Amino acid sequence: MTTIHSIVPAGDKIVLKDGTLQVPNQPIIPFIEGDGTGPDIWRAAVRVFDAAVEAAYGSQRKISWMEVYAGEKAFNMGLGWLPEETVSAFSEYLVGIKGPLTTPIGGGIRSLNVALRQLLDLYVCLRPVRYFSGVPSPVKRPQDVNMAIFRENTEDIYAGIEWQADSDAAQKVIRFLQQEMGIEKLRFPDSCGIGIKPISREGSTRLVRAAIRYALKQGRKSLTLVHKGNIMKYTEGAFKTWGYEVATSEFRNDCVTARETWILDNYEQDSSLGHADIARLIDPGYDMMTADQQSEICGEVEQTLALLPSHGNGQWRNKLLIKDAIADIALQQVMTRAKEFDVIATMNLNGDYLSDALAAQVGGIGIAPGANINYDTGHAIFEATHGTAPKYANLDKVNPGSVILSGVLMLEHLGWQEAADLIINAMERTIDQKKVTYDFERLMDGATLLKCSEFATAIIGNMTT
């Protein structure tokens, strides 16, 4: 018989019925404390969650926390790094929350964080990035940042398909590439590590579909597909193509692509323009194209003008704008033209880079929340964007804001909006009072330096119903 190390508290399971979460008044929610600074942060954050739920609902609702083990704590208990019982608990109880877990660099175990996402098929990594008034920022207009990153969470180079340089396996793959696939471009084949980047139609479309649904529900203005499709044509380029396909096939009435806006705008300015005239205006190289290319663009113009009943007369201006940006310039423009970005859908690695870079603009990784979600099964694990920050472990020092805000996302996911709002308002008030942890204090004049636990206490003190 397998021994289960977690103590199951009194409470009930969250279940998914007809596509909707059924949340009991005392849901059992598994949590992983995390490595490094994880325990400090978790201890602080859980007090905030409990206080908010009590302030919002009195004795009517309460979360029954159930500790499950992973990372160093599990390993030291002799359970291995990611025990099966932990994965089963997240699977059984549907909704959970976790602190950061360490991943060694260059060798050793593969990421437990990524493993959990893959094992539970949590295909969306949602990372909303917004500004809290008073937070120190390196940019001039941090208040312009209000974006939600939808990062594909199960594919890309995070699939972990790679072979070490000089290994027999790497050599075997290299021989296959050279002999069977005719690849002659490997610069140093004798000492080359190899990684494989799978990007699928299913993986891309379910991610973009979720992002569009979110954008429409939230009344967002645009969705940008961020990719490096000019270089990685059949992975990142395909992601872009599939993204536009989902938008125009499944959400036709609700969205408009950037190119369609150019066509519709030109037509509305001068309805006497023929297809070729409009094609020339949207593709300045039109006259140098082959006849086939020209006819393709004229076809696009024709197809777009067929949308006039639903999109004409300026109606397109109120639709969700679907556009795309190549990843390198996107990283610059999210900073220089933040207002032009709203929801972002992208693949795993781009999303990882973008989420830390964007967090910097609104005060850093100390207040960068996240959620890993499978919208079809209802499974979700909430976690901060940051890692274990090991140099600060057990100092009661770092900002618990990211895990607290991840908890806010969790409460919203459960439909416990009142508790979520209490936390947001109390955190805003606390920052406004300049009572902050070291990461903000070092950049703010006249701020009061609080420990991790004290910041949580200050937030609780600022909760008013």
Ligand SMILES: NC(=O)C1=CN([C@@H]2O[C@H](COP(=O)(O)OP(=O)(O)OC[C@H]3O[C@@H](n4cnc5c(N)ncnc54)[C@H](OP(=O)(O)O)[C@@H]3O)[C@@H](O)[C@H]2O)C=CC1
């Ligand atoms: N989802 C997860 O569990 C993740 C795990 N990791 C893992 O975490 C480990 C450490 O990764 P590393 O690259 O150092 O990145 P970290 O995010 O852990 O830390 C980098 C820096 O970010 C700042 N920081 C991090 N957390 C906080 C916080 N709560 N409050 C304030 N500032 C914070 C600190 O900056 P400063 O030095 O300026 O004070 C810190 O030195 C690695 O093993 C990595 O694999 C990484 C990312 C996500």
Ligand SMILES: O=C(O)CCC(=O)C(=O)O
């Ligand atoms: O799993 C890890 O160690 C890093 C993951 C990460 O950086 C992220 O998910 O943002």
Ligand SMILES: [Mg+2]
């Ligand atoms: Mg990251």
